[in-house]
Amino acid sequence: MLRMFIHQIPSFIPSFFPRFTWSKAADRQIYLTFDDGPTPEITDFVLECLAEYNAKATFFCIGKNVVDNTAIIRRIQSAGHSIGNHTMNHSNAWKMDFTSFIEDVKKCEDVFVQQQIKSIGFRPPYGRITRKMYREMDDIILWSVLTGDYNASLKSDEILEAVIPLLKPGAIVVMHDSVKAFPHLQVILPAILAYCKEHNLVLSAL
Numbered sequence: 001m002l003r004m005f006i007h008q009i010p011s012f013i014p015s016f017f018p019r020f021t022w023s024k025a026a027d028r029q030i031y032l033t034f035d036d037g038p039t040p041e042i043t044d045f046v047l048e049c050l051a052e053y054n055a056k057a058t059f060f061c062i063g064k065n066v067v068d069n070t071a072i073i074r075r076i077q078s079a080g081h082s083i084g085n086h087t088m089n090h091s092n093a094w095k096m097d098f099t100s101f102i103e104d105v106k107k108c109e110d111v112f113v114q115q116q117i118k119s120i121g122f123r124p125p126y127g128r129i130t131r132k133m134y135r136e137m138d139d140i141i142l143w144s145v146l147t148g149d150y151n152a153s154l155k156s157d158e159i160l161e162a163v164i165p166l167l168k169p170g171a172i173v174v175m176h177d178s179v180k181a182f183p184h185l186q187v188i189l190p191a192i193l194a195y196c197k198e199h200n201l202v203l204s205a206l
């Protein structure tokens, strides 16, 4: 059976929403991003891998996970990584009205204020964007490379085969520091870090 997973965002989508951030102009920089944490042990695994390569990255955190894991947040901050808002409860913008969605974004923002976290921007869960979001929200950061690390029907080496050629300067790569993604993450993250080092790509925070 032919399986198909699109790892690269088709270019027409960013052209519909040019004000959102999909990738960045860069000389040697690549931007690794980790969504859905912080998650005990898994986020620490990511932090250890990043430290080993002296790499910086960005974590789009779920507010309720921040509340439950403030010690991990401190470790992310003290390592010099960036943090962004990923809603309080991982809300799906396509399945709720805009007012409720914005309330969930605001709740996460309030947690960030309480925890003295400076947000570098907002990433909508599932990458689900709407016209209203486009009109009314600023600092929305999507991605150019989707690893699909959460997808159990993919194999880790298939993911690497598809993703490695997309690791080019300016790419924003999405992974997940979540329980669901960990089986792939623990394989693909060390490989991605090693590839970037070998090719003099500078892993930077957004």
Ligand SMILES: [Zn+2]
Binding pocket: 035, 036, 086, 090, 124, 125, 126
């Ligand atoms: Zn998410």
